[in-house]
Amino acid sequence: MSLAAIEVEAVSKRYPTRAGALTALDDVSLRVEQGEFFGLLGPNGAGKTSLISIIAGLARASAGTVRVMGHDVVADYRAARLALGVVPQELVFDPFFSVRETLRIQSGYFGLQANEDWIDEVMEHLDLTSKAGANMRSLSGGMKRRVLVAQALVHKPPVIVLDEPTAGVDVELRQGLWAFIRRLNREGHTIVLTTHYLEEAQELCTRIAMLKGGRVIALDSTRALLRQLADVRMSLRLRMRGPLPALLQQQLVEIRDERVVLRLGEPANVEAVLAACREAGVAIDEIEVGHADLEDVFLQLMNAGTERSVA
Amino acid sequence: MNDLRSGGDLVARSMEATPATARSLPAANRWVGLRTLLFKELLRFWKVSFQTIAAPILTGVLYLLVFGHVLESHVEAFPGVSYIAFLIPGLVMMSVLQNAFANSSSSLIQSKITGNLVFVLLPPLSHAEFFAAYVLAAVTRGLAVGLGVFAVTMWFAPGALLVPKAPLWVLAFALAGSALLGILGVIAGIVSDKFDQLAAFQNFIIMPATFLSGVFYSVQGLPPFWQAISHLNPFFYMIDGFRYGFFAQSDVSPWISLGVVGAALAVAASIALRWLARGYKIRN
Numbered sequence: 001m002s003l004a005a006i007e008v009e010a011v012s013k014r015y016p017t018r019a020g021a022l023t024a025l026d027d028v029s030l031r032v033e034q035g036e037f038f039g040l041l042g043p044n045g046a047g048k049t050s051l052i053s054i055i056a057g058l059a060r061a062s063a064g065t066v067r068v069m070g071h072d073v074v075a076d077y078r079a080a081r082l083a084l085g086v087v088p089q090e091l092v093f094d095p096f097f098s099v100r101e102t103l104r105i106q107s108g109y110f111g112l113q114a115n116e117d118w119i120d121e122v123m124e125h126l127d128l129t130s131k132a133g134a135n136m137r138s139l140s141g142g143m144k145r146r147v148l149v150a151q152a153l154v155h156k157p158p159v160i161v162l163d164e165p166t167a168g169v170d171v172e173l174r175q176g177l178w179a180f181i182r183r184l185n186r187e188g189h190t191i192v193l194t195t196h197y198l199e200e201a202q203e204l205c206t207r208i209a210m211l212k213g214g215r216v217i218a219l220d221s222t223r224a225l226l227r228q229l230a231d232v233r234m235s236l237r238l239r240m241r242g243p244l245p246a247l248l249q250q251q252l253v254e255i256r257d258e259r260v261v262l263r264l265g266e267p268a269n270v271e272a273v274l275a276a277c278r279e280a281g282v283a284i285d286e287i288e289v290g291h292a293d294l295e296d297v298f299l300q301l302m303n304a305g306t307e308r309s310v311a
Numbered sequence: 312m313n314d315l316r317s318g319g320d321l322v323a324r325s326m327e328a329t330p331a332t333a334r335s336l337p338a339a340n341r342w343v344g345l346r347t348l349l350f351k352e353l354l355r356f357w358k359v360s361f362q363t364i365a366a367p368i369l370t371g372v373l374y375l376l377v378f379g380h381v382l383e384s385h386v387e388a389f390p391g392v393s394y395i396a397f398l399i400p401g402l403v404m405m406s407v408l409q410n411a412f413a414n415s416s417s418s419l420i421q422s423k424i425t426g427n428l429v430f431v432l433l434p435p436l437s438h439a440e441f442f443a444a445y446v447l448a449a450v451t452r453g454l455a456v457g458l459g460v461f462a463v464t465m466w467f468a469p470g471a472l473l474v475p476k477a478p479l480w481v482l483a484f485a486l487a488g489s490a491l492l493g494i495l496g497v498i499a500g501i502v503s504d505k506f507d508q509l510a511a512f513q514n515f516i517i518m519p520a521t522f523l524s525g526v527f528y529s530v531q532g533l534p535p536f537w538q539a540i541s542h543l544n545p546f547f548y549m550i551d552g553f554r555y556g557f558f559a560q561s562d563v564s565p566w567i568s569l570g571v572v573g574a575a576l577a578v579a580a581s582i583a584l585r586w587l588a589r590g591y592k593i594r595n
Binding site for chain 2: 058082084090093097106107110112155
């Protein structure tokens with residue numbers, strides 16, 4: 001088996017509270033391969049940020065081990081942290097410094113002294129060059145977010161973790177950011193992404209882990225998750241009086257914007273629905289057939305709450 | 312665009328498919344990390360030097376003008392030493408101590424509250440490097456303010472021009488005292504979760520201990536009970552030892568003072584280093 005970019009083994013995290021202990025992570029194990037674009041999804045409080053904090057060395061696991069590029073994040077933290085770049089969720093910055101000073105300082109923390117060429121290149125890719133001399137306080141939220149990304153990349157890490165990187169940023173920045181991150185991924189960097197924008201995860205991530213209540217409830221390729229957990233959906237705009245035909249009632253998911261959304265299970269069931277409409281004298285004005293998206297899968301898994309065997 | 316994966320020895324090394332053995336960075340790289348954190352801490356206070364250097368110098372001068380003028384003809388702390396001459400080393404050392412504490416404590420609490428401490432916690436800096444950078448920056452600011460207070464008080468009190476009789480003692484206590492307060496600042500910064508808690512540390516511990524340490528008077532002039540209380544205050548030994556360097560006179564032997572300050576330094580450093588190694592209140 002090749003060396004994993006990130007290897008999480010039986011990690012638990014418990015925070016002491018007055019009432020006892022709050023379990024943020026409960027025996028989590030997963031493996032992110034080198035070169036993957038990996039998604040970490042889950043509702044608020046699922047344990048995503050706790051897991052990232054443990055991977056990054058910002059928090060200590062109560063049990064279990066984590067390795068980044070084969071290096072234990074506690075015993076061999078220097079090598080592990082050198083291999084990792086993290087874009088934190090919070091929009092944090094040091095108000096004393098300019099953009100260039102911030103990047104030079106961050107570079108120095110990682111032991112890199114003559115790093116101006118790479119700093120210039122990162123700033124150019126993130127459209128920060130014109131702001132190089134500006135104080136961090138004077139930047140807009142979007143610009144501050146770009147600086148956070150630049151700080152994570154300043155030591156050229158092979159593994160990059162992005163914790164909600166597009167939260168509250170405009171479409172232009174989002175597209176530019178993803179173009180840059182995709183390019184880094186194509187060049188061999190492993191990307192781990194957490195996001196609440198499930199369409200982003202579906203489009204970008206090759207594999208996804210879903211967390212709920214501190215446990216991994218799904219871990220598979222994005223394609224397999226969509227194929228295995230989502231069925232075929234049919235959306236119809238009908239011209240009719242009276243109740244829906246019985247077959248349509250049985251398969252009804254919801255009525256949205258005057259459209260009846262049905263769960264078909266298999267594409268072959270389309271014919272049965274059409275036949276039922278013909279028999280009931282219901283006219284069809286519009287028809288649309290497609291697969292459910294990641295959001296449907298996500299909601300299905302979160303609502304089910306059952307643990308799937310992980311691949 | 313460079314090939315990112317071949318872009319640096321550090322990254323290439325960290326990508327090697329080796330087991331997680333104790334592979335360490337070359338020494339030069341380690342120094343760059345420590346040096347950068349120290350540089351950042353120095354730059355931080357330098358960028359607001361009106362607040363961090365000029366203001367405490369002005370405060371020191373005001374103390375000299377007010378207390379010196381009022382008490383000059385009433386107090387003779389040491390035989391043959393004017394009150395202003397006696398007061399100046401005390402004010403210098405008080406400024407050194409207070410500013411060393413303020414530097415490390417305020418930097419840490421600001422970084423914790425604003426969240427930008429994460430930039431220091433994510434890189435491969437050890438707890439000892441973290442400790443060394445914050446304490447060295449605190450020492451630097453303490454000494455800068457102390458030198459400023461000394462220079463300006465000389466200007467305002469030319470009649471009491473001071474030349475240290477034992478400059479090595481001056482240097483030893485300035486360094487040890489500022490390091491001790493820098494470490495206490497690190498401890499206060501770690502413990503505090505908000506500015507209010509840090510202010511309590513500063514106003515209810517550091518400030519009284521400094522004022523009751525003999526900056527403005529010789530403890531020999533106090534009643535026996537208060538003398539005994541003063542001798543329990545480590546700040547007294549820092550001020551007294553520092554003053555010995557100027558006059559070759561002190562309330563207690565400078566060796567005793569150095570021993571007390573050294574012991575306090577060792578205890579404080581071991582607490583701060585242990586907390587930083589555990590990540591106490593920093594890496595939750």
